[in-house]
Amino acid sequence: MAIFVNGVIFENVDTSAPDCWRLEAYQARGGYEALKRILQSGMAQEDVIAEVKNSGLRGRGGAGFPTGLKWSFMPRSFPGDKYVVCNTDEGEPGTFKDRDILRFNPHALIEGMIIAGYAMGTRAGYNYIHGEIFAEYERFEAALDEARQAGLLGENILGTGFSFDLFAAHGYGAYICGEETALLESLEGKKGQPRFKPPFPASFGLYGKPTTINNTESFASVPFIIRDGAQKFLEAGKPNNGGTKLFSVSGHVNRPGNYEIPLGTPFSALLEMAGGMKDGKKLKAVIPGGSSAPILPAQIMMDCTMDYDSISKAGSMLGSGAVIVMNEDVCMVKALERLSYFYHEESCGQCTPCREGTGWLYRIIHRIENGEGRPDDLELLASVGNNMAGRTICALADAAVFPVRSFTKHFRHEFEYHIEHKTCMVDHKWC
Numbered sequence: 001m002a003i004f005v006n007g008v009i010f011e012n013v014d015t016s017a018p019d020c021w022r023l024e025a026y027q028a029r030g031g032y033e034a035l036k037r038i039l040q041s042g043m044a045q046e047d048v049i050a051e052v053k054n055s056g057l058r059g060r061g062g063a064g065f066p067t068g069l070k071w072s073f074m075p076r077s078f079p080g081d082k083y084v085v086c087n088t089d090e091g092e093p094g095t096f097k098d099r100d101i102l103r104f105n106p107h108a109l110i111e112g113m114i115i116a117g118y119a120m121g122t123r124a125g126y127n128y129i130h131g132e133i134f135a136e137y138e139r140f141e142a143a144l145d146e147a148r149q150a151g152l153l154g155e156n157i158l159g160t161g162f163s164f165d166l167f168a169a170h171g172y173g174a175y176i177c178g179e180e181t182a183l184l185e186s187l188e189g190k191k192g193q194p195r196f197k198p199p200f201p202a203s204f205g206l207y208g209k210p211t212t213i214n215n216t217e218s219f220a221s222v223p224f225i226i227r228d229g230a231q232k233f234l235e236a237g238k239p240n241n242g243g244t245k246l247f248s249v250s251g252h253v254n255r256p257g258n259y260e261i262p263l264g265t266p267f268s269a270l271l272e273m274a275g276g277m278k279d280g281k282k283l284k285a286v287i288p289g290g291s292s293a294p295i296l297p298a299q300i301m302m303d304c305t306m307d308y309d310s311i312s313k314a315g316s317m318l319g320s321g322a323v324i325v326m327n328e329d330v331c332m333v334k335a336l337e338r339l340s341y342f343y344h345e346e347s348c349g350q351c352t353p354c355r356e357g358t359g360w361l362y363r364i365i366h367r368i369e370n371g372e373g374r375p376d377d378l379e380l381l382a383s384v385g386n387n388m389a390g391r392t393i394c395a396l397a398d399a400a401v402f403p404v405r406s407f408t409k410h411f412r413h414e415f416e417y418h419i420e421h422k423t424c425m426v427d428h429k430w431c
């Protein structure tokens with residue numbers, strides 16, 4: 001179902017060719033040229049970091065933190081071990097882009113991580129891959145073998161004296177293991193539960209050592225930035241929103257799939273690329289950045305461009321780039337019930353407001369959906385949410401609250417109708 005438009009990571013990748021992922025195909029597209037240029041010219045570490053900073057690349061995992069700035073936090077002169085870690089846990093409902101990078105262009109990620117290792121003075125890296133994806137994990141291992149055999153990984157890379165090795169780690173399929181500190185715990189072989197931040201992984205990361213964690217798409221964007229220049233990457237997007245971005249479009253569209261497009265592209269153009277609305281139905285609402293991003297009604301979304309600033313100004317967030325499209329038949333109570341069940345199931349349970357609060361949210365929405373809602377349930381939902389958001393160790397509790405707040409704000413009349421009439425106002429199809 002993947003469909004790619006020209007962009008930074010999938011530039012010239014023919015995803016229909018079975019060997020498009022192989023080293024030979026990647027090198028034919030200009031792959032590993034960036035790494036060779038850096039190593040053979042002895043480019044200074046700070047110059048590589050400056051280039052990434054100048055590109056305007058912002059973290060593609062969801063929070064949009066500037067990647068070059070994060071790299072500059074690494075204490076390069078720290079004498080002990082330090083690590084780079086890639087987050088391919090990709091558990092956010094609606095998000096399915098990182099697995100396609102492993103499937104179709106794994107060497108872009110490997111090259112990006114080797115460059116990161118060089119720039120930050122680390123000798124080892126790990127890619128933590130979601131436990132429920134097997135073929136992609138194996139594909140990444142096969143690509144690592146190719147890189148090692150070609151002298152691109154390991155000791156004395158390309159005879160330049162620089163050594164760096166990279167390992168794949170298969171996770172456990174828990175959503176919480178995508179939160180960077182839970183990921184580190186899991187990578188260390190422990191139960192995947194988040195740590196308090198600060199300290200951030202930059203100073204206390206894997207095995208307590210300085211660690212830089214980035215999303216798969218963030219690392220995979222780096223070879224282009226070094227090869228074609230920060231300016232070209234920046235100009236592919238818009239100011240403060242450099243580059244192209246992968247959007248996973250799902251829901252009621254004719255052609256669901258991954259679309260790599262310049263940041264700043266109008267949402268209406270993305271919808272058109274995805275084949276428009278299925279069966280000629282009307283657009284009702286969109287979750288623009290994965291299930292934890294606030295939902296936006298159609299009329300607001302149609303005025304947005306797909307970039308961090310525009311979506312945030314409209315009251316939501318670009319998040320992981322998962323665009324969930326809903327048509328006029330969708331019951332918002334049912335949709336929110338499904339999302340709330342997910343967060344209730346995935347809470348790791350170590351903070352009381354999250355462990356108990358996600359259960360409260362789900363049970364209240366479930367009873368509204370089942371025609372057993374009470375007159376004060378919407379106030380109760382708001383109150384439970386206020387006692388959760390910002391009061392926990394990690395952002396999963398916030399992620400559970402944002403959809404509740406936005407669904408009950410923009411589609412309040414549907415919730416009120418359910419409570420008052422004990423049934424759905426849409427047409428019962430979804431309830």
Ligand SMILES: NC(=O)c1ccc[n+]([C@@H]2O[C@H](COP(=O)([O-])OP(=O)(O)OC[C@H]3O[C@@H](n4cnc5c(N)ncnc54)[C@H](O)[C@@H]3O)[C@@H](O)[C@H]2O)c1
Pocket residue numbers: 059060061062063064065070073089090091092095178179180197200201202213289290292317318319320394395
């Ligand atoms: N891709 C997915 O599948 C998925 C799943 C769930 C959530 N998310 C996203 O995760 C986001 C939240 O992530 P988060 O809790 O890691 O966000 P965060 O804002 O705490 O951190 C973002 C990144 O910046 C770094 N950072 C931030 N401030 C720093 C500082 N002062 N010093 C050093 N480093 C600093 C963090 O270490 C992290 O790597 C949400 O916005 C959501 O979109 C993505």
Ligand SMILES: Cc1cc2nc3c(=O)[nH]c(=O)nc-3n(C[C@H](O)[C@H](O)[C@H](O)COP(=O)(O)O)c2cc1C
Pocket residue numbers: 058059060061062063064065067087088089090091092175176177178179180181213214215216218219394395396399
């Ligand atoms: C509950 C939760 C789950 C997360 N899952 C992922 C994930 O699967 N992949 C990811 O890249 N980031 C995920 N994140 C964000 C990471 O903690 C972190 O911000 C990100 O990996 C940093 O990389 P970036 O700066 O390149 O985006 C998650 C955050 C939270 C709170």
Ligand code: SF4
Pocket residue numbers: 176193194346347348349350351352354355392393394395396397
């Ligand atoms: S907020 Fe929820 S998921 Fe995050 S640490 Fe606390 S209990 Fe675990």
